[in-house]
Amino acid sequence: xxxxxxxxxxxxxxxxxxxxxxxxxxxxxxxxxxxxxxxxxxxxxxxxxxxxxxxxxxxxxxxxxxxxxxxxxxxxxxxxxxxxxxxxxxxxxxxxxxxxxxxxxxxxxxxxxxxxxxxxxxxxxxxxxxxxxxxxxxxxxxxxxxxxxxxxxxxxxxxxxxxxxxxxxxxxxxxxxxxxxxxxxxxxxxxxxxxxxxxxxxxxxxxxxxxxxxxxxxxxxxxxxxxxxxxxxxxxxxxxxxxxxxxxxxxxxxxxxxxxxxxxxxxxxxxxxxxxxxxxxxxxxxxxxxxxxxxxxxxxxxxxxxxxxxxxxxxxxxxxxxxxxxxxxx
Numbered sequence: 001x002x003x004x005x006x007x008x009x010x011x012x013x014x015x016x017x018x019x020x021x022x023x024x025x026x027x028x029x030x031x032x033x034x035x036x037x038x039x040x041x042x043x044x045x046x047x048x049x050x051x052x053x054x055x056x057x058x059x060x061x062x063x064x065x066x067x068x069x070x071x072x073x074x075x076x077x078x079x080x081x082x083x084x085x086x087x088x089x090x091x092x093x094x095x096x097x098x099x100x101x102x103x104x105x106x107x108x109x110x111x112x113x114x115x116x117x118x119x120x121x122x123x124x125x126x127x128x129x130x131x132x133x134x135x136x137x138x139x140x141x142x143x144x145x146x147x148x149x150x151x152x153x154x155x156x157x158x159x160x161x162x163x164x165x166x167x168x169x170x171x172x173x174x175x176x177x178x179x180x181x182x183x184x185x186x187x188x189x190x191x192x193x194x195x196x197x198x199x200x201x202x203x204x205x206x207x208x209x210x211x212x213x214x215x216x217x218x219x220x221x222x223x224x225x226x227x228x229x230x231x232x233x234x235x236x237x238x239x240x241x242x243x244x245x246x247x248x249x250x251x252x253x254x255x256x257x258x259x260x261x262x263x264x265x266x267x268x269x270x271x272x273x274x275x276x277x278x279x280x281x282x283x284x285x286x287x288x289x290x291x292x293x294x295x296x297x298x299x300x301x302x303x304x305x306x307x308x309x310x311x312x313x314x315x316x317x318x319x320x321x322x323x324x325x326x327x328x329x330x
Contacts, residue, residue: 014262018235021055022048022253023214024278025075026100027238027245029059031285034073038086040277041075044241045087047273049095051257052264055122058083061101061111077111083119096121100152101138103131108138115146122148122177129159132167136174143175150212150236152180156196157187157300168203178210178236179203181229186218186248186293187300193225197232205233212236215251217243218297220289222251227259241270242278244285247303248293286310291318295325 024044025036041058048056059075074082078099084090090097097120101108112123123142127135139149151171156164171179181196188196193213200211213229213236215222226237239256243249254274257265282288292306309321 014260015230015235016262018230018237018260018262019054020253020256020260020265021057021098021212021236021238022053022240023057023100023238023250024240024244024253026057026059027240027250028285028287029073029075030246031244031287032073032281033071034059034075036073036075040281041086043273043277045095047241047269049091050269051266053095053253053257055096055098057098057100057124058120059099061099061106061108061123063105063107064111065107078120080113080118087119090119092121096148098122098124100124100126103127103135103138106138108141112142112145112147118147120147122150124150124152125176126152126154126182128154129163129167132170136170139174139176148177149175150178150180151176152182152212152214154182155184155302156182157185157192164199168200172203172207172209176209178212180212180214180236180238181234182214183216183222183225185300185302186216186222186297188215188225189219189221190224190228193228194232197229197234201233210235212238214238216245216248216297216303217250217289218248218293218303222249223255223259226251226256242274242282244278244281244287247287247307248289248297249287292321295322299325299329301325301329 025041045056059078061078062076064077099120101123103125125135125138135151139151142149153167179200181200197211204211211234213226213234215225237256239253240250241253243252254267254270257267257270292309293303296303296306
């Protein structure tokens, strides 16, 4: 009986060090080229504040040197003046704003201002394994400007183990606040999450760096894998409202907040935002679990081929799509 009581006590408890980051607008922007209305972004922002969420990611800091006018919305570039017009009443004490910068795709020396002049509190640097030296320069630049930072190692499921070890050693020697396990292709299973978390923790914990989790839902495991990461020590958690995100989408915020058992997080504002703002976009944007996304997840591939197949308007021929993927991997 005592063992059961101890187990129940652990279940109803919560880890106050866990932080939740909403990336609805940033990840969801990959489904509509970042053409969200100001009203949509403000609704998500208000929901995050009212729900007690810790961080909200508004979009990207991408280079504006070579752009096609009108191709992308302003959340692709997150110019400070544009952001302040939408979120004029921002209080970083209630919600910290973040932006993502891709290694080698951001003019960070000019476009990322000193923190004292910025609406943002955190810069998240996304990097592939071969871009880590450039990413570390970006982290140092942001840190020196006064920001919190994270490093998000993309496509880790296809990186050879020796290279992951070398990359983690370099990243753990940087100024970053957290290093993320990123399941870019939605291909990881529980056992792989366990293995990755153990590896990341072994490099991060001695340096007092947090480990984060960013999961995609190709195999309907984004939520389960996020829970598994929490169990293994992840304290920075990404999620999106109704799972809105690239392709199959992300860990749903509403599920994550319900799981965490932390009274600081309120579910109702998230449900209100989903009902009034997010779900009305589903028919047009078409994110979420679907067979083409499942297939790319099973084969540990980027979902771009599935997104292309689905963008043609008509339902893709599932067997034809599957056979083509298998032939490519034969």
